[in-house]
Amino acid sequence: MSFTGKFAKFARxxxxxxxxxxxxGAVAPAEGLNPRRNAEPSLKRNAMKSDKPELNxxxxxxxxxMGGMDQAELNQIGEAxxxxxxxxxxxxxxxxxxxxxxxxxxxxxxxxxxxxDQPRRALTRSPRVRRLALGWAMGCVLVAAALSxxxxxxxxxxxxxxxxxxxxxxWLAPARQGQQILEPVPETGKLAQERPAQEAKEDLxxxxxxxxxxxxxxxxxxLAELMASDESR
Amino acid sequence: MxxxxxxxxxxxxxxxxxxxxxxxxxxxSSTRDVDLAExxxxxxxxxxxxxxxxFRGESSAMTWLMRIAxxxxxxxxxxxxxxFWRQTQSHAVGLEEASEWLPSGERSAxxxxxxxxxVAQVGKVVEGLSERQRTVFxxxxxxxxxxxxxxxxxxxxxxxxxxxxxxxxxxxxxxxGGxx
Numbered sequence: 001m002s003f004t005g006k007f008a009k010f011a012r013x014x015x016x017x018x019x020x021x022x023x024x025g026a027v028a029p030a031e032g033l034n035p036r037r038n039a040e041p042s043l044k045r046n047a048m049k050s051d052k053p054e055l056n057x058x059x060x061x062x063x064x065x066m067g068g069m070d071q072a073e074l075n076q077i078g079e080a081x082x083x084x085x086x087x088x089x090x091x092x093x094x095x096x097x098x099x100x101x102x103x104x105x106x107x108x109x110x111x112x113x114x115x116x117d118q119p120r121r122a123l124t125r126s127p128r129v130r131r132l133a134l135g136w137a138m139g140c141v142l143v144a145a146a147l148s149x150x151x152x153x154x155x156x157x158x159x160x161x162x163x164x165x166x167x168x169x170x171w172l173a174p175a176r177q178g179q180q181i182l183e184p185v186p187e188t189g190k191l192a193q194e195r196p197a198q199e200a201k202e203d204l205x206x207x208x209x210x211x212x213x214x215x216x217x218x219x220x221x222x223l224a225e226l227m228a229s230d231e232s233r
Numbered sequence: 234m235x236x237x238x239x240x241x242x243x244x245x246x247x248x249x250x251x252x253x254x255x256x257x258x259x260x261x262s263s264t265r266d267v268d269l270a271e272x273x274x275x276x277x278x279x280x281x282x283x284x285x286x287x288f289r290g291e292s293s294a295m296t297w298l299m300r301i302a303x304x305x306x307x308x309x310x311x312x313x314x315x316x317f318w319r320q321t322q323s324h325a326v327g328l329e330e331a332s333e334w335l336p337s338g339e340r341s342a343x344x345x346x347x348x349x350x351x352v353a354q355v356g357k358v359v360e361g362l363s364e365r366q367r368t369v370f371x372x373x374x375x376x377x378x379x380x381x382x383x384x385x386x387x388x389x390x391x392x393x394x395x396x397x398x399x400x401x402x403x404x405x406x407x408x409x410g411g412x413x
Binding site for chain 1: 254257258261262267271312336348351352354355356359371374375377402405406409
């Protein structure tokens, strides 16, 4: 529930905000103190009497120090600050009065009972320490998890490659073989592969030459026969 | 015959009655959270009660209490920052909502509306201030403390207090349409 909704029941723009124990609506100062102490006023007592007189005018000496500010602007800012102060005072007073209505305003009845804060301390400290410990534990777990994930990933990569190769689809095998063929082979191996091919090529050329030389066109046949008879003679 | 302890207890009770609303108001305007302000006010007075014997009266009781409140508030925000993993429930409201509580006085509706608008603008500026600037600003312009008291309560030098105030007011001035 929003604050506005929570306190909407209180009249807003109240012309008479609840009185506060300060300069704006001073409650009677410390009464009922020990008369013996009154006879010998201590620094502590003096400090308790009143901290300051009521201050009505806004303190604008800080504003005066700012260059280029005319009187109208000074007044405007002073007025805004004064209104802001009044608003905060009224807001606080409303909350305070609501608080008092809940009878919780008197929750400091016996300040002599120093023990009242002991259980509170025990109640408040313990969960804080527990929360701190829990936070550290969570942090350690997170760091450990991050480190182990990194290590796991690092070790998993070679195994993963091997597994991927085993599980490779069959249609990828020819492509991989082709890739292997295209891969450059060492110079010595290349020469060794080329040599038989070259020899086979030379044999083929020699055979073709002999075949071609034996095939004589029909127009040259008589001449060839003559040459053959001359050779036989 | 009253013992020294009883006397101190009475003194402290008087301090609580006198200053508790003001400490609560400062914490409320600073945290903008009613529950948190109540809790911190309680803690402030518990701490003060525990250390009441060590209070020498070198400063006013109000300044001393305000110093405790400021330190508690700082501790609270520091703990909140450290507990970032916790899902914290904040009931803080905008300070501009304080404009809804502006006393009407004897003003026309239009004047009141303008005043509310101005207050909302100042509230927005205060929310945007740094923690230290906001503390100094609120102590000066809401709690109307003297510069020396603010310096003592916030643990700063008077010069630093003036610088913070000057910067805060410059932002208010810029927001309200003045020259920067």
